[in-house]
Amino acid sequence: GNSVTQMEGPVTLSEEAFLTINCTYTATGYPSLFWYVQYPGEGLQLLLKATKADDKGSNKGFEATYRKETTSFHLEKGSVQVSDSAVYFCALSDNTNAGKSTFGDGTTLTVKP
């Protein structure tokens, strides 16, 4: 079956530091890949997505590139802010089976001033 493995947390960074959260996946076919963000007390919201190999998703300074050869979708940001403190989830959808998605366990990011 499908699976998503993401970097264990928590991750603590200083403001303006570089962020990488690793994500690898196992899936058949050609899944779509996502990063979701969850702020305290809220539901998940889509941060960025990529639907085919070599696509780069980007939003709010975050980027991730769909790498089929390494089955990875690592999240990066060049300069984090305190407001980026949240839980980040990597996910895939195999575009079949009612649109079900498989989620990683989440990585908690804390950014200190």
Next chain:
Amino acid sequence: NAGVTQTPKFQVLKTGQSMTLQCAQDMNHNSMYWYRQDPGMGLRLIYYSASEGTTDKGEVPNGYNVSRLNKREFSLRLESAAPSQTSVYFCASSAIWTGEGGEQFFGPGTRLTVL
């Protein structure tokens, strides 16, 4: 356009009580989902519905029932609540893949405590 709405936001139950969590979406999505989120466990799929009139079990269905009342609404029922069902419950929806990625849209969650 409210997206996905859930009621109630908070609930405290005693063991053995029953309740229904309500979810509605106004995005004309075919698929809807119920998840639970526990500390350190990520999201676990309870039930899902690919279309009006159909429901299927997810990863952790025991102790729950669902109803897809119409295209907009998908409810989750706890018939006899247990402390192990203390969790945050999220409803989500998505369009069946049309080549645009199939991301899920989440509600704000229901925080349930079972004493």
